[in-house]
Amino acid sequence: MEANAPHFKLILGSSSTARRKILADMGYHFTTMSADIDEKAIRKEKPEDLVMALAEAKAEAIIPRVSIGESEGDAEPTLLITCDQVVVYEGVVREKPSSEAEARQFMKDYANGHAATVSSVLVTNLVTGSRRGEWDKVEVPLLISSQYSISRQIYFHDIPDQVIDKLIEEGIVLYAAGGLIIEHPLILPYVKEVVGSTDSVMGLPKALTERLIKEVL
Incomplete structure (x- = not known):
């Protein structure tokens, strides 16, 4: 498997627990760094443009903090993933x-x-400067609708107030896009159905990440 080959170093530019778990499940060994940026200062009209701009800004914030001088003449590149x-x-x-x-x-x-x-997902080869990025969209129809014909879907029951209270008290939902954490143990009982892979909903689409890593190597 490509992920197990020790021919590159990998940095995940995210503090997300879900993304760390997904990348580890993919078989990668990696270190983590987080970008200290003001996300609200970056505005784009289209959500696809916004998430790409934020991934770019995170990469630009992290890159100056990574020492790659010894790697420049090495066969082992260093890759940075930002999302x-x-x-x-x-x-x-x-x-x-x-x-x-x-x-x-x-x-x-x-x-x-x-x-x-x-x-x-944006993958940057810190040695060569090669960079590849792409966005991934997953429709989540919470009411059944014939308007959408897609392969990955999530259907929810009503989430009780007491469960919402516990989630807010715990605090994790305050750091999740849209307050949506389908993998959380308190949320799982109210997920009616998940059709297809949930990795993109959790913030790191596996197939896209694998492809972008190969493209920058």
């Missing part, structure tokens, strides 16, 4: 909730409307 994700609900972009009240409203909405996750 971003937003939720689009009823046509409106949802980033991380700005307050507990907003997180609560986000979670209550998901049984009553249509949402999609838009994720970006």
Whole structure:
């Protein structure tokens, strides 16, 4: 498997627990760094453009902090993966909730409307400067609708107020795009059905990540 071959170093530019788990499940050994950027200062009209711009900004923030001088003449390159994700609900972009009240409203909405996750992956070869990035969109129809014909879907039951209270008290939903964490143990009982892979919904589409890594090597 490509991931097990020790011919490159890998840095995940994210503090997301879900992304770390996905990358580890893919068989990669990696280190992590997080970008300290003001995400609200970067605005784009289209969600696809926004997540790509944020992934680019994260890469530019992390790259100066990585020492690659010894690797320049080495056969082993260093790759940096940066990502971003937003939720689009009823046509409106949802980033991380700005307050507990907003997180609560986000979670209550998901049984009553249509949402999609838009994720970006950007892979940069820090030795050669080669960079490849792409966005991935997963429609999440929370009401059954013939308008959408897609392979990856999620259907939710109503999430009870007491569960929402626990999630907000725990705090993790405040750091998730749209307050949407389908893999959380408190949320799982209210996921009616997941059709297809959930890795893109969780913020790191595996197939796209694998392809971009190969393209920059």
